[in-house]
Amino acid sequence: MAPNGLSWSGILRLGLVQMAIGSVIALTTSTLNRIMVVELALPAVLPGLLVGIYYALQLSRPVWGHRSDAGRRRTPWILGGVFVLALGGLVATLGTVRMETDLAIGLPLSGAGFMLIGAGAGAAATSLLAFLATATRPERRPAAATITWLLMIFGIAATTTLVGQILDPYSPARLLRVVAGVCTGACLLATLAMIGLERDSAVVAPAREAQVPFRRAFAETWAEPHSRRFAVFVFLSMIAYSMQELILEPFAGHVFGFSPGRSTSMAGLQNGAVLLGVLTVGIVGSGLGRGSLRVWTAAGCVGSAAALVAIALAGFGGPEAALLPSVFALGFANGVFAVAAIGAMMQLAGSAGQGGREGTRMGLWGAAQAMASGIGGFLGAAGADTMRFALGENHLAYGTVFVIEAGLFLVAAALALSAIDAPGRVPLPEEGL
Numbered sequence: 001m002a003p004n005g006l007s008w009s010g011i012l013r014l015g016l017v018q019m020a021i022g023s024v025i026a027l028t029t030s031t032l033n034r035i036m037v038v039e040l041a042l043p044a045v046l047p048g049l050l051v052g053i054y055y056a057l058q059l060s061r062p063v064w065g066h067r068s069d070a071g072r073r074r075t076p077w078i079l080g081g082v083f084v085l086a087l088g089g090l091v092a093t094l095g096t097v098r099m100e101t102d103l104a105i106g107l108p109l110s111g112a113g114f115m116l117i118g119a120g121a122g123a124a125a126t127s128l129l130a131f132l133a134t135a136t137r138p139e140r141r142p143a144a145a146t147i148t149w150l151l152m153i154f155g156i157a158a159t160t161t162l163v164g165q166i167l168d169p170y171s172p173a174r175l176l177r178v179v180a181g182v183c184t185g186a187c188l189l190a191t192l193a194m195i196g197l198e199r200d201s202a203v204v205a206p207a208r209e210a211q212v213p214f215r216r217a218f219a220e221t222w223a224e225p226h227s228r229r230f231a232v233f234v235f236l237s238m239i240a241y242s243m244q245e246l247i248l249e250p251f252a253g254h255v256f257g258f259s260p261g262r263s264t265s266m267a268g269l270q271n272g273a274v275l276l277g278v279l280t281v282g283i284v285g286s287g288l289g290r291g292s293l294r295v296w297t298a299a300g301c302v303g304s305a306a307a308l309v310a311i312a313l314a315g316f317g318g319p320e321a322a323l324l325p326s327v328f329a330l331g332f333a334n335g336v337f338a339v340a341a342i343g344a345m346m347q348l349a350g351s352a353g354q355g356g357r358e359g360t361r362m363g364l365w366g367a368a369q370a371m372a373s374g375i376g377g378f379l380g381a382a383g384a385d386t387m388r389f390a391l392g393e394n395h396l397a398y399g400t401v402f403v404i405e406a407g408l409f410l411v412a413a414a415l416a417l418s419a420i421d422a423p424g425r426v427p428l429p430e431e432g433l
Contacts, residue, residue: 030160030267040100044385051114052378068359069358082191088119163182236415251315256315277336278339281335307330308406387401
């Protein structure tokens, strides 16, 4: 590691890369999902399976993380991953458009696109987090995690809000132009942000780790008690976190009659609220000077559960305006939960077990997150389809799934109080700024 580590400007530049990654992923997993379910009248389980492909490919994150630990350069992994991710977004969109006239061609084309999205996102994000953990001084890691997370959420919120404004009136040609513009912009932003950054940070991988086989490194990381406990918490909490991802926009379309642009704008509102939740944890926790990450995480889970119940109730004949405040509350609580958990993750990456394993730990937790997100997204979509078939009422079907998800969040809140227990107190993300 360079003597002084990454500067604040270097951390901001990595945050811009994370923002580019998040923008492409959000557009393909939210807008394309809504188009398939509402405009094309396909079962919600179909985009659930496609997104499941994306998450399944990210199970190889520990391998990428280990290679980042052992390698000399991470920039090729980061930029290569971003370009593959962008290509996947374009291919998935082409497949979605083709489904309207030929499902037999459009579906496998979309599947190939989501495979590229999963591979690209896994390679880029894991290598970026490993770079951040190894090139950032320990006292700056929580703040660096918060900065990169904030920029990612800002990028997602800005992308979904802007796309929501320009996507109406919907047409396949307009969708293709919008996705192409977002993917091209993401590649340019990531490239400009990474130019010279790795050279200036002068990160050199430990010689010892370069000689350790992946299986041994992974086994030793899993044997670390705090790494293993945190992986279990990430897995269970992310199932709850992800169940609404594929059904919230279709819910708005089926129950409230939202257009594609308006439901995408709703996703922008939700992501904007996530950003506010992240900022609130940092500002309030830093001001009090005594906040606990596990308490913040548990509070975010409980708040998410309450918001999901409110969303479910909004579908039972309430006014349309009742939906948006509840979606905003869900985003805010999700932001509180997420930034507290990622603050703990960044600290644990450098403190749990022996040094030189930051990439492998990030890969382990990233794989747990990916697996849980894929399972959660599929369960949410399959649950909505099953309930719609069994109950025959859209508002009742979606509401049932939201209430089940709320229950899982309450279980996650209880887990947070025992799982996030690193050696010593883990500071809040904004402490040390």
